[in-house]
Amino acid sequence: xxxxxxxxxxxxxxxxxxxxxxxxxxxxxxxxxxxxxxxxxxxxxxxxxxxxxxxxxxxxxxxxxxxxxxxxxxxxxxxxxxxxxxxxxxxxxxxxxxxxxxxxxxxxxxxxxxxxxxxxxxxxxxxxxxxxxxxxxxxxxxxxxxxxxxxxxx
Numbered sequence: 139x140x141x142x143x144x145x146x147x148x149x150x151x152x153x154x155x156x157x158x159x160x161x162x163x164x165x166x167x168x169x170x171x172x173x174x175x176x177x178x179x180x181x182x183x184x185x186x187x188x189x190x191x192x193x194x195x196x197x198x199x200x201x202x203x204x205x206x207x208x209x210x211x212x213x214x215x216x217x218x219x220x221x222x223x224x225x226x227x228x229x230x231x232x233x234x235x236x237x238x239x240x241x242x243x244x245x246x247x248x249x250x251x252x253x254x255x256x257x258x259x260x261x262x263x264x265x266x267x268x269x270x271x272x273x274x275x276x277x278x279x280x281x282x283x284x285x286x287x288x289x290x291x292x
Contacts, residue, residue, distance in 0.1 A: 141212065141213070141252060141286060141288065142251065142252055142286075142288050143249045143250065143251060143252060143286035143287060143288060144183055144210050144211060144212055144213075144249070144250055144251075144252050144254075145210065145211045145212070145213060145214055145216075145217055145247055145248075145249060145250075145286075146208070146209075146210050146211075146247070146248050146249070146250045146256045146261065146264075147208065147209055147210075147211070147217060147245065147246070147247050148206060148207070148208045148245070148246055148256075148258075148261035148262070148264065148265055149206075149207050149244055149245040149246075150199070150204055150205065150206050150207070150240070150244050150245075150265070151204070151205050151207075151233065151236075151237040151238075151240065151244060152201065152203045152204050152205075152237060152238045152240060153203045153204075153205055153236060153237055153238075154203075154236055154237060154238055157194050161236065162236055164232065164235065164236065165229070165232070165235075165236040166194075168228070168229050169192050169194065170191065170192070171225075172225070172226055172229055173185070173187070173191060173192055175220075175224060175225060175226065176209065176220060176226070179216070179219070179220045179224065180216060180219075181211050181212040181213055181215070181216020181217070181219070181220075182209070182211060182212075182216065182220070183209075183210040183211055183212060184209060184210040184255055185207075185208065185209040185210075186206065186207065186208035186209070186258070193205070193206055193207055193208070196258070198258045198259075198262060199262075203238075206258060206261075208256065208258065208261050210250065210255065210256070214247070214280075214283055217247075218280060221280075242269050243265055243268045243269040243279075244265075245265075245279065245280075246261075246264045246265045246267075246268040246277045246278065246279065247277070247278050247279065247280070247283070248264045248276060248277050248278065249275075249284075249286045249287055264276065264277040265277065275287075
């Protein structure tokens, strides 16, 4: 898909314990293979990571147990395929084993110009917007999507 826009996503989760504990061992063991899978998935553009190759040490919230995951994809379909129809779905299904229930929105999607890499602050603002206003073209969910700006204008 050659579009002028790509799909950005952020999802956050509050870990039940530190990454180096037995509680989080199953999640930690899946990180590298799932990140490698994402990197090689058609439609994948970028993901947030530090020198270790993942984002588990990045803590943009006051609550030190909140982890952040961000990525950019060529389309909603590409991200949906990865999330729900690849081995990633096992991480998704096991999330309650490693992460606490989140009381507010924990995932949002939004369109970015192709080539733009969103910042964590930008992503947090989109998540806050979704929490405050529900799904809009500014920040939305898989359940309520919006077309990329170029498609919406057509």
